[in-house]
Amino acid sequence: MGSCLSSRVDSDTQLHAGASSRYVGSDGRVLSSRRLLPASSVPLTPRGENEILDSATLNSFAFNDLRIATRNFRPDSVLGEGGFGCVFKGWIDEHSFKAAKPGTGIVIAVKRLNQDGSQGHKEWLAEINYLGQLYHPNLVKLVGYCLEDEHRLLVYEFMPRGSLENHLFRRSSHFQPLSWTIRMKVALGAAKGLAYLHSPEAKVIYRDFKASNILLDSSYNAKLSDFGLAKDGPMDGQSHVSTRIMGTYGYAAPEYMATGHLTAKSDVYSFGVVLLEMITGRRVMDKNRPQGEHNLIEWARPYLANIKRRVIQIMDPRIEGQYTMLAALRATSLAVKCLTVEPRNRPSMTDVVKALEQLQDSREPGSVKAEAVQKKQRKFGNNEATKRRAGSYPRQSTTPVNT
Numbered sequence: 589m590g591s592c593l594s595s596r597v598d599s600d601t602q603l604h605a606g607a608s609s610r611y612v613g614s615d616g617r618v619l620s621s622r623r624l625l626p627a628s629s630v631p632l633t634p635r636g637e638n639e640i641l642d643s644a645t646l647n648s649f650a651f652n653d654l655r656i657a658t659r660n661f662r663p664d665s666v667l668g669e670g671g672f673g674c675v676f677k678g679w680i681d682e683h684s685f686k687a688a689k690p691g692t693g694i695v696i697a698v699k700r701l702n703q704d705g706s707q708g709h710k711e712w713l714a715e716i717n718y719l720g721q722l723y724h725p726n727l728v729k730l731v732g733y734c735l736e737d738e739h740r741l742l743v744y745e746f747m748p749r750g751s752l753e754n755h756l757f758r759r760s761s762h763f764q765p766l767s768w769t770i771r772m773k774v775a776l777g778a779a780k781g782l783a784y785l786h787s788p789e790a791k792v793i794y795r796d797f798k799a800s801n802i803l804l805d806s807s808y809n810a811k812l813s814d815f816g817l818a819k820d821g822p823m824d825g826q827s828h829v830s831t832r833i834m835g836t837y838g839y840a841a842p843e844y845m846a847t848g849h850l851t852a853k854s855d856v857y858s859f860g861v862v863l864l865e866m867i868t869g870r871r872v873m874d875k876n877r878p879q880g881e882h883n884l885i886e887w888a889r890p891y892l893a894n895i896k897r898r899v900i901q902i903m904d905p906r907i908e909g910q911y912t913m914l915a916a917l918r919a920t921s922l923a924v925k926c927l928t929v930e931p932r933n934r935p936s937m938t939d940v941v942k943a944l945e946q947l948q949d950s951r952e953p954g955s956v957k958a959e960a961v962q963k964k965q966r967k968f969g970n971n972e973a974t975k976r977r978a979g980s981y982p983r984q985s986t987t988p989v990n991t
């Protein structure tokens with residue numbers, strides 16, 4: 589978060605590792621805890637607005653307005669920090685879109701791209717060109733952008749409850765553990781967003797589905813953000829899009845990591861990872877866990893192979909007793925299906941939406957009661973997880989995968 593201080597924005601180092609570490613893969617690729625682009629790939633030459641597709645609803649902001657709206661990008665306006673820069677809270681007038689006094693007009697979130705690095709122009713542009721054209725209740729709204737001199741910013745609707753990542757993994761009095769019901773609501777909302785992207789209407793592969801890109805409004809409605817890595821889906825007759833391998837380590841599908849062949853089923857895999865994070869309360873990559881538990885998928889494998897008997901042992905202990913056995917089994921087996929190694933055997937996002945809708949219905953009377961779950965939990969215990977309840981979790985080691 590230190591690099592979000594306005595005085596330091598210009599002088600930060602190019603590789604922006606944040607709280608987590610960087611690694612060099614065996615093939616020499618730089619694998620970092622955040623999404624990054626190789627320095628040489630995107631020159632930071634100012635480019636014109638003619639790269640931006642026409643969009644009736646996007647506003648072009650003056651840098652000075654956004655500076656005033658965020659109170660000079662004040663550190664206490666910072667909402668979060670990602671691989672491309674910091675996100676600030678600000679206020680604008682709802683009619684003129686000019687800066688407004690804090691607490692008046694409408695609240696916005698302003699993402700300011702780092703100026704020191706040579707990364708991000710492509711992603712900035714992709715965000716504008718996708719989010720400027722796509723509308724769905726489960727996609728975050730892009731209000732506008734700013735391109736002025738070397739400044740590149742994006743202006744979004746403000747999402748009062750921040751990211752799913754913060755709610756699942758931050759330990760502080762601000763973030764109480766999300767209940768099972770809310771987790772399933774968020775899963776359904778995010779699934780609807782992805783299903784829309786994959787639909788013939790949009791035909792987009794999202795490529796960066798992860799807990800930090802799922803934002804929550806005041807009623808925990810989930811909205812997907814960050815379309816910087818999104819790609820148009822395969823054209824007729826083609827089975828996949830060939831791309832450079834990019835995304836976030838742990839969430840990216842294994843076949844995509846191995847070949848660079850991208851399909852909508854790569855997103856389905858990432859959805860399975862996030863669903864498993866919600867079920868277990870564990871980050872996909874967590875170096876602070878004991879040896880053998882760093883990778884959630886590896887750790888969960890033996891339990892997932894026998895979920896009927898062992899599902900209780902992977903459930904997040906902080907939500908003990910809030911779900912029925914049936915719901916736990918249904919959610920976990922859905923995650924297992926999404927994580928299938930063979931992409932063709934993964935469900936479509938439309939199937940996932942249906943399954944999650946059925947799961948909501950399984951809360952109706954007649955299902956196995958939560959006491960059955962509690963009884964099993966008492967029997968098996970979940971000592972390791974219980975011990976961690978009071979522990980602190982640093983930010984997830986999300987590893988970008990660049991070639």
Ligand SMILES: Nc1ncnc2c1ncn2[C@@H]1O[C@H](COP(=O)(O)OP(=O)(O)OP(=O)(O)O)[C@@H](O)[C@H]1O
Pocket residue numbers: 622623667668669670671672673674675697699728744745746747748750751753754800801803813814986
């Ligand atoms: N529209 C928004 N409303 C409220 N908070 C937001 C909004 N957009 C982003 N944030 C906050 O800012 C954080 C940083 O967002 P950003 O998209 O820059 O990075 P990230 O998704 O955490 O990481 P990465 O760069 O790897 O995608 C988010 O995790 C979230 O907490």
Ligand SMILES: [Mg+2]
Pocket residue numbers: 670800801813814
């Ligand atoms: Mg993000």
